[in-house]
Amino acid sequence: MGVSRGIRAAALSLLFFAIFIAAWQIAVGGDAGGTANVDPEYAKLIGKEAATGNKSAMPSPLDVARKFWDHLADPFYVRGTNDKGIGVQLAYSIARVMGGYLLAALVAIPLGFVIGMSPLVYRALDPFIQILKPISPLAWMPLALYTIKDSSTSAVFVIFICSIWPMLINTAFGVAGVRKEWLNVARTLEVSPFRKAFTVILPAAAPTIMTGMRISIGIAWLVIVAAEMLVGGTGIGYFVWNEWNNLSIANIITAILLIGLVGMLLDQILARLTRLITYPE
């Protein structure tokens, strides 16, 4: 029991990782030596070894690691429209997510405040929210492309529409749930409505609002990949689809790993912020 739980957990993580890599290596290093009739076009595409079945088209862990390293070594090059560094592609995606997300926050938080303060407005807007909330954000895409016309802005709009709901609902919920006694303190001190909103209701509801913002950033990051596969041009989603067309599985796996890492980073930033504004009772 001398070793701390953290170290033991890390050791176990490493073990799981090793097992996974080993299984992967064994799975792709297939040795079935069948020499079937192979379409020469197909063989050209995915390599002779893979086409004859001597080697899987799936890259080995080492191939992916090498690719990953290549991308990280030079992430920001631009050599034409279809050949940009993975860092550039990620930057495009993050910029779109941030744009749509911040716009959504700008709308959702004030509107959520109003909904949370007024049961009347809540009842009036509830049917709209209930119907709009479950719509897949991608369903908006054709409409956005038609009305906005610009594909990149359409992607931002899709992010906006998917990240607005958790923030809106959590803000309304947090504002409506501010403890009555805190409001009574403000009332007995004759605090003006404006000052009450900023010094009592906002700090009291802040942890709930922040939870909504954290859910939203997660959803926005999920959706951007799909949205960029549709609109094309730039972004990590487009990169994945482009590499699928190139049949470069190693690049796809690299991109998948990076999408996961960036998503985790965004979530951790929001988690940090949440901890900053959470108050112990």
Add this chain to the structure above:
Amino acid sequence: MPDREERPLIRAEAIAKVFGGDTVTAVFEDVWFSIARGEFVVLIGHSGCGKTTILNILAGLDAPSAGVVLVDEREIDGPSLDRAVIFQSHALLPWMSVAGNIAFAVRSRWADRPKRKLREHVQKFIDLVGLTGSEKKRPAELSGGMKQRVGIARALSIQPKMLLMDEPFSALDALTRGTLQDEVLRLCQATNQTVFMITHDVDEAILLADRIVLMTNGPRAKIAEIVLNTLPRERTRHDMHKHPHYYRIRNHIIEFLVDRSKAFDQEIAARGYDAKHPPLVSPGLAEPPQAVPALAASQPIPIAALRAGGSDQIQGRRLA
């Protein structure tokens, strides 16, 4: 005793509160009382007689279903900085420090006070309640007693015309409660503060109050009588029980809470009752023989314990 006849600070006139939709029942009705400047009035009654509702009406947080409450001859139409509330649950804002909570109140009263003066004012009230050194702590880092000290400092810092206290010490342990009662007694005597307080604790009422308002059980609760506290105002928690009036007042109140508060309707059916002028009684001045049956009636458990202990002792003696 302050002069109660001359323009009281607060006058509650025929106030009632009705709850419920279909089966409308008044929690209390036809309640009349007044509070003079510098007077400490305590309201005592069982749960459900609407004590907190009465306090909330005085605070302006709630409105009576009937009747009015006048402050300085003007009807209450909402909360006011002149009537500071000390909440049972202290109601501190947990994201602010001790100093921040008090500064929030001070800034509500004097919005354009310069920063340095504001800080001095806040510090004065932190020192007053003995929290020097804890200015930067968050409420979550404080004990229950310290939290309520902040609540008291916050209420006093806006220099209100009167304090409203809703069972301020009921959530505290006995030791802390005693210390805080002493502090409140000291502060109120020093500043001649007008106070209206709700409590369950008979000793707390006798220690602090000039007059004790006794309420009958709800629904349709009313003021049964008002007990004049005839103990000298310079009393302390340690010596008040030595005064001859103490047990008479205490027994009178306990007898009321145990027996009379339930059957008050039958009591007034026999002798009549004027809600506008509930009887003002001074049990402290009563003749000692009257106090003895009251003691027997009001304290069944101690008496039973005494009897049990007594018989043991007798047996013990016999055996010896």
